[in-house]
Amino acid sequence: MKKEKVVITALGANKSGIVASVAQTAADYNCSILDMTQTIIDELFAMIIIVDITDIKMDFSDFKEKFERRGEELGIKIFVQHENVFRYMHRI
Amino acid sequence: MFIQPEEILETLGMVHVENLDVRTTTLGISLRDCSHDEIDVCAKRVYDKICQKGERLVEMANKVENKYGIQIVNKRASVTPIAIIGERFGKEEMVKLAQAMDKAAETIGINFIGGYSALVQNGATTGDIALMESIPQALATTERVCSSVNLASTRAGINLDEVNRMARMIKKTAEATAADGSIGCAKLVVFGNAVEDNPFIAGAFHGVSGPDAVINVGISGPGVVRHVMSKYGKDLDIGEVAELIKKTAFKITRMGQLFGSEVSELLGYPFGIVDISLAPTPAIGDSVANILEEMGVERCGTNGTTLALAILNDAVKKGGLMAANHVGGLSGAFIPVSEDQGMIEAVELGALNLDRLEAMTCVCSVGLDMIAIPGDTPASAIAGIIGDELAIGMINSKTTAARLIPVVGKKVGDKVCYGGLLGDAPIMHVNTFSCDKLMQRGGRVPAPVQALKN
Numbered sequence: 001m002k003k004e005k006v007v008i009t010a011l012g013a014n015k016s017g018i019v020a021s022v023a024q025t026a027a028d029y030n031c032s033i034l035d036m037t038q039t040i041i042d043e044l045f046a047m048i049i050i051v052d053i054t055d056i057k058m059d060f061s062d063f064k065e066k067f068e069r070r071g072e073e074l075g076i077k078i079f080v081q082h083e084n085v086f087r088y089m090h091r092i
Numbered sequence: 093m094f095i096q097p098e099e100i101l102e103t104l105g106m107v108h109v110e111n112l113d114v115r116t117t118t119l120g121i122s123l124r125d126c127s128h129d130e131i132d133v134c135a136k137r138v139y140d141k142i143c144q145k146g147e148r149l150v151e152m153a154n155k156v157e158n159k160y161g162i163q164i165v166n167k168r169a170s171v172t173p174i175a176i177i178g179e180r181f182g183k184e185e186m187v188k189l190a191q192a193m194d195k196a197a198e199t200i201g202i203n204f205i206g207g208y209s210a211l212v213q214n215g216a217t218t219g220d221i222a223l224m225e226s227i228p229q230a231l232a233t234t235e236r237v238c239s240s241v242n243l244a245s246t247r248a249g250i251n252l253d254e255v256n257r258m259a260r261m262i263k264k265t266a267e268a269t270a271a272d273g274s275i276g277c278a279k280l281v282v283f284g285n286a287v288e289d290n291p292f293i294a295g296a297f298h299g300v301s302g303p304d305a306v307i308n309v310g311i312s313g314p315g316v317v318r319h320v321m322s323k324y325g326k327d328l329d330i331g332e333v334a335e336l337i338k339k340t341a342f343k344i345t346r347m348g349q350l351f352g353s354e355v356s357e358l359l360g361y362p363f364g365i366v367d368i369s370l371a372p373t374p375a376i377g378d379s380v381a382n383i384l385e386e387m388g389v390e391r392c393g394t395n396g397t398t399l400a401l402a403i404l405n406d407a408v409k410k411g412g413l414m415a416a417n418h419v420g421g422l423s424g425a426f427i428p429v430s431e432d433q434g435m436i437e438a439v440e441l442g443a444l445n446l447d448r449l450e451a452m453t454c455v456c457s458v459g460l461d462m463i464a465i466p467g468d469t470p471a472s473a474i475a476g477i478i479g480d481e482l483a484i485g486m487i488n489s490k491t492t493a494a495r496l497i498p499v500v501g502k503k504v505g506d507k508v509c510y511g512g513l514l515g516d517a518p519i520m521h522v523n524t525f526s527c528d529k530l531m532q533r534g535g536r537v538p539a540p541v542q543a544l545k546n
Contacts, residue, residue, distance in 0.1 A: 081161040
């Protein structure tokens, strides 16, 4: 079955526990992490994870909201976007 | 190969810092099956058809926005030129069709609907005349309806009689909406070589050769182009500048292609075209004028401005062409004054005037757009300005347009504030020498030699 991939990007001031917390949220809602990168750009923490949401048991907008709310709790911004937006923009 | 983190962050930067969005998803709806002898039946058919075809537009567009985390700023609709549907009706009855459009737009939750239109480049029928004469009342008694009239084409020449009529209608519309800064004129545009698949309001209408329903998309992105120019463009020669803009336009246009194809699939309507126009907004930095300034003119309007715009417009087209399956609409860079903060500032500083704007319309996508002029400008001067624009379009086989707002009670140095996407407009100086004698000759300007292509 074709995987539904979503890109979750967490951006904000660096502090401990961000990776653990975002990964836990992914686990909580039944999506598997396919890839993960983390970097610091100009003192800004940036984590990008690619997840498979084929098995999530909720609406995409609800799923997105869970992450956005977790971002607010952590004091960072979390963006959840279907991978096609990046494929379309950056690949021919 | 999957996407690199830098690319993901670049996209996020475009959306959250540089105002990248998809400017409009416009549903074209054919009303060819809505004609009837009785106005009330016809108006009901118009209302029902728009509601039936458009009821899921906003919901589906929102769904795609949510999926990709990029906003579609406007969801809109366009219909078959109403003069065709209401051919047998008089002026008062035409207004009822505008009101039916307005009500339908409200029902389906969109802020503008285009197509209160007539195509009179070859001559006007009684229905066309009734529609044009009804425009002031139609725009004054509706909120969401936009009107356009095509007055010229390369194939037909210019219909000078109707240019004069529309100049009078622009004045009347300004007077009919005087209490709101003559805002009616912001919803009224006259064209030469109008296109049938334009997704952008106020000039959108659904071409008679189009299908029952179609999705057309207009992209955006002046902020993104300005940003890459300022970040990477400093030491480039002009060929490299064009290349940089091309690559950026490609990325922006891909968003339009992706969004349009998904919305059309969800709605079950064919995907028409992507209009690769850079459409500015009053947001700081989301300005075509600012791009030209990044390219190297101190202020938009000074010497070199037309050159910079020509390079920008051409590079946007070249980049966008490969990114979209079907390119159409107006496709170029828009230079509306009131909707572009950089243009507003350039006018206020005295760098940009009407003559330079007219020159700029020779090399970009549309025409004299959202230009506020003194309320006491005579109709014949407005007709002359329109005539100049149409001549540029006719001779160069391109679309040109005029959306002029003779703001009642305002003079040069004043400003009119509309807010939102329509922005603020400084009142611009209009040449006060007369063109009455030329315009009053009336008749039709013969089609130019460029028309003889067969």
